[in-house]
Amino acid sequence: MYIARIRVTLRPSILDPQGKAVQHAIASLGAGAVSDVRIGKYIEAKIDAKNEADARRTAEEVCRKLLANPVMEDYSFDIAGTE
């Protein structure tokens, strides 16, 4: 069993109004100099696979076909073994 930790982020060229809103909220907190806030999705899933390469292939397929919109978003993931 493997755990996939997937991050889906907006491509750098795409505007992120949600990130901008959060950045303004942080500024009004007075919490130091925070800039370039970008908001994405974080997905954790267990993958039942024979080996890590197999788990990686499954995660890649799920990201490509389902989780990320390839026009607007990039994705990356880590695979870790578990019990």
Added chain:
Amino acid sequence: MYIARIRVTLRPSILDPQGKAVQHAIASLGAGAVSDVRIGKYIEAKIDAKNEADARRTAEEVCRKLLANPVMEDYSFDIAGTE
């Protein structure tokens, strides 16, 4: 300048209907045995701080006061140096 990579996830005891929906969609893709899908937020931000401990303190404060709902959510983050 530091980059904070923040993950905000639902606590394990909180139901995640969005994750369940994604899990069903993955199953109908036929993409291997994927289970326990949980969906959270992923936030990247630049923090202008004198040192890493300072950047870590700012990230901690932003998570605690703004990004995560402590009743329902956990958070974790990494701080990395940049130019």
